[in-house]
Amino acid sequence: MKKKEEKIRIEFTGLFNKQRKEVPLEIKIAFRETLDLFLENPDHKILRKHFLKEKYAGYQSIDITPDYRAIFKEVKTERHVSIKFYIIGAHKQLYG
Secondary structure, eight states, X not given: OOOOOOEEEEEEOHHHHHHHXXXXXXXXXXXXXXXXXXXXXXXXXXXXXXXXXGGGTTOEEEESSSSEEEEEEEEEOSSEEXXXXXXXXXXHHHXX
């Protein structure tokens, strides 16, 4: 029996959209490219996807640039995978 392909839903919080509007154009472009790669291969090593600890426990992070990160949660159900982006920002902004 052929395995069903999981449908991926991408969502953005209001905070993420607000932060995304405020970042420089090159970061907006880099995020779009990163998101395309993430959708094609979520485990690509260039993304450096990993789980976070402490105040971001339960969230994951991917690299947009060497300095910028996107923080998200992934929820899998029988019908789809939901990826919800919560925060975008420079490493120092996010982790102090």
